[in-house]
Amino acid sequence: MATIYQVAERAGVSLSTVSRVLNGRKTVNPLLREKVEKAVQELNYRPSSVARSLANSRTDSIGVLVAELHTPFFGEMMQAIEMTLRAQDKHVIISVGHNDLAKELDAVEFLISRNCDALILHSEAMSDQDLVALQSRLPVSIINRHVKELDEACFCLDNESGGYSATRHLIEQGHKDIAYISGPGNKADAMLRLAGHKRALQEAGIPFSPESLYEGRFKEEDGINGLKALLAKDIKFSALVCANDWMASGAMSCARDMGLQLPEDLSIVGFDDVVIAHHVYPKLTTVSNPIYEMGEMAAKHILNKVYGQKHQLQHLYDAEMVLRDSVLSASPD
Amino acid sequence: MATIYQVAERAGVSLSTVSRVLNGRKTVNPLLREKVEKAVQELNYRPSSVARSLANSRTDSIGVLVAELHTPFFGEMMQAIEMTLRAQDKHVIISVGHNDLAKELDAVEFLISRNCDALILHSEAMSDQDLVALQSRLPVSIINRHVKELDEACFCLDNESGGYSATRHLIEQGHKDIAYISGPGNKADAMLRLAGHKRALQEAGIPFSPESLYEGRFKEEDGINGLKALLAKDIKFSALVCANDWMASGAMSCARDMGLQLPEDLSIVGFDDVVIAHHVYPKLTTVSNPIYEMGEMAAKHILNKVYGQKHQLQHLYDAEMVLRDSVLSASPD
DNA sequence: TTGTAGGCGTTATCAG
DNA sequence: CTGATAACGCCTACAA
DSSP states (O other): OOOHHHHHHHHTSOHHHHHHHHTTOSOSOHHHHHHHHHHHHHHTOOOOHHHHHHHHTOOOEEEEEESOSSSHHHHHHHHHHHHHHHTTTOEEEEEEOTTOHHHHHHHHHHHHHTTOSEEEEOOSSSOHHHHHHHHTTSOEEEESOOOGGGGGGEEEEOHHHHHHHHHHHHHHTTOOOEEEEEOOTTOHHHHHHHHHHHHHHHHTTOOOOGGGEEEOOSOHHHHHHHHHHHHHSSOOOSEEEESSHHHHHHHHHHHHHTTOOTTTTOEEEOSBOOGGGGTSSSOOBEEBOOHHHHHHHHHHHHHHHHHOOOOOOOOEEOOOEEOOSSOOOOOOO | OOOHHHHHHHHTSOHHHHHHHHTTOSOSOHHHHHHHHHHHHHHTOOOOHHHHHHHHTOOOEEEEEESOSSSHHHHHHHHHHHHHHHTTTOEEEEEEOTTOHHHHHHHHHHHHHTTOSEEEEOOSSSOHHHHHHHHTTSOEEEESOOOGGGGGGEEEEOHHHHHHHHHHHHHHTTOOOEEEEEOOTTOHHHHHHHHHHHHHHHHTTOOOOGGGEEEOOSSHHHHHHHHHHHHHSSOOOSEEEESSHHHHHHHHHHHHHTTOOTTTTOEEEOSBOOGGGGTSSSOOBEEBOOHHHHHHHHHHHHHHHHHOOOOOOOOEEOOOEEOOSSOOOOOOO
């Protein structure tokens, strides 16, 4: 591999001059510039990003932490991040945290040890304080969580309004008895979605009953167990909202196993509009989660903060209804 | 950030000694070692991976090229790669090629410009020759394609036998009239799957009819259009095999739209056992594609080749039937 | 076993 | 505008 010295020698100039033309400095004689470019061509010279990093203490690399990678949600987020970052010649290093605090912290340290210029995190296990502490070590973008102290760095969905829209939609279709399968009580997004649900009920004058609530952990099986538990109780409901699509899919399987017709016997709405949403049957009415845009913005925030660019940022994202076939208008009885 | 010099100073030794203990050399006085370790602690010293890379011309980074990231298949592959590599303290840089030759080549150059120690590729558009040429520039692992010249570096599924198993299963269930929706004719994996299908037919003495074949491009919509086209023809079939799960899901939607009962009126088998396979209804009988294992092996191959490790490798993977609910035994007529 | 000195390939600072 | 020269932080002969 050719070095900048050899280019300099071949072009008959000093290495400083070569460095200048490589970095697009304007202050260089066009004649020399041409010579240098010719030499670069001939030697097929490629600057060493490592040496460059050592000299200017920038790696042009961004670390990204996600819970898992095999789920389409994170895949889309990663893709958004990779595309917007590579367009600016930055590269992304991935690491997965497996929903476990120790592993997440470990992953973060790993990323930092790699001298990333910044981090983009979709953390499940770290506390808000952990994130604040992290921010003092290097610039970060945070996806799907709002931390007061890190306002500028957070990019999230309006979960409360999403939860509101979901049950609001059901109410508008004439449903009054609406059960809810929630995410875990210690997750802010889960609780916000639930809060939205309650607000919609209240607004419609429908009392919220703890009986019609089941708390899961966002997994398919929780949808199954949740519906089973709900059905076993002495309550009636014509509609069910699940705090994410995986649980909704589980609930659908379960409903069918219990002999229910979908959506005739039970209307279901999900949340996130993940890829499976339109592969289940009936196709799932759900709430959008523009993770792609959020990933893009998180990346742009880094671009602004670390590399002095000037992108327009949006921090809060609307969760909109995606209407498909899993909700039936209830006949007014 | 503390440097190795400061550690040396604080410990009262030379920086070579510090370097030695950091790199676990045995040839160092336990007393000094202890001093150094203490100093490292106190200063919270972290070696600069950049400086290290410059000095020993290794970045400990592996570039991974995939077609897309938002699809669960690649997510799983990435996760496998990340986990096995990070366990050995290597990091992975991702880049996506978008199924486009120019973009793939661009991505590869980008990765190389980042001084990756090696590349792992799941290329859709590059030619075998491109890959061979690449191999001469730096070590590579190739997933899902067999290139004769790169035998050692390839990790793939036995697509032919997978295709065989799929229609063989149908035949065993009593089906005789079996339609097939294939992947694109210019993709080796698609053609191998189709070849397996034909072999199974032949073995059972069932003539293959081009009429019952539709060529798609592995997309959901191809499943829809494919079944529609097949149904419009003057042929009968009680079963359909789709060369991947996405097309199978599309075919299911289509079948239902056409008023068919599943699986009573039409048995369907997919391929890949991607996440949607057990979310569709009826749950899809399909052929496994152990992409996780393949990703892991591709990573281990790099570990062996570049970092002198000694992992056991497996290059060819069996495609096994995953039995679910989308196939009905045909009544012998 | 330990320390000294040179090199890895750039960028940045300063004279000229 | 151009060219020495000194960082950048670490590794590794080689010498002591």
